[in-house]
Amino acid sequence: MPKTIQVKDNTYKLLDFLRKKYRLKTFNDVIENLALRELGLPEDMFGVDKDRIKPYSVGDRMEDREW
Numbered sequence: 001m002p003k004t005i006q007v008k009d010n011t012y013k014l015l016d017f018l019r020k021k022y023r024l025k026t027f028n029d030v031i032e033n034l035a036l037r038e039l040g041l042p043e044d045m046f047g048v049d050k051d052r053i054k055p056y057s058v059g060d061r062m063e064d065r066e067w
Contacts, residue, residue: 007015019030036043 015027015030019027022030022033024030024033
């Protein structure tokens with residue numbers, strides 16, 4: 001559901017500049033892009049765990065684990 005936020009004129013101009021610079025369609029895209037960049041998250045999560053996960057093995061089953 002869309003929300004409305006208030007920003008100062010200067011902030012609006014900065015967001016509009018970034019929207020044009022990165023050829024984005026909406027201010028939402030600008031804010032999302034900035035937030036993802038600040039948090040260090042990739043825009044696309046596909047393949048984010050590549051080379052960090054190992055293949056599934058029979059020993060990974062919960063009922064076979066020793067507690």
